[in-house]
Amino acid sequence: MGDLSKNFSRHEFACRCCGRTEINQRLVDALQELRDLAGLPVRVTSGYRCPEHNLAIGGATRSQHLLGTAADISVRGMTPGQMYRLAEDVEAFRNGGIGVYPDKGFIHVDVRDGRAHWGQLDGKYVALAEALKNTGGNDHATA
DSSP, X not given: OOSSSSSOOGGGGSOTTTOOOOOOHHHHHHHHHHHHHHTXXXXXXXXXXXXXXHHHTTOOTTOGGGGTOEEEEEXXXXXXXXXXXXXXXXXXXXXXXXEEETTTTEEEEEOOSSOEEEXXXXXXXXXXXXXXXXXXXXXXXXX
């Protein structure tokens, strides 16, 4: 049982360097919806990031992680392409941000205002279709 939702707790979103947690409840609610759809645990690998930590790991200057509106996630047994398809079923992510990182095995989701979907391979931003093509499954972009 979580303290933010049925399955998510504040500590999962804490900054890895300082422990500070500033998390938007819309993100938690959308992640809970995704978890319910998956029927599997969703692991948050990166949630809130303080400016110092974001800089240290090479995060985007205007990262949604800095605002507490983003999480990098993985679901055991699912490819990034499968996770992308699942995230597309959650309105807050479909209309917000989804990034696919097939070579790292995770996706980024956020509840920004406005749609932004992308892929990244070998540290370079690529077309979403190209990233999905490299997920190891038969995942194809329709975005």
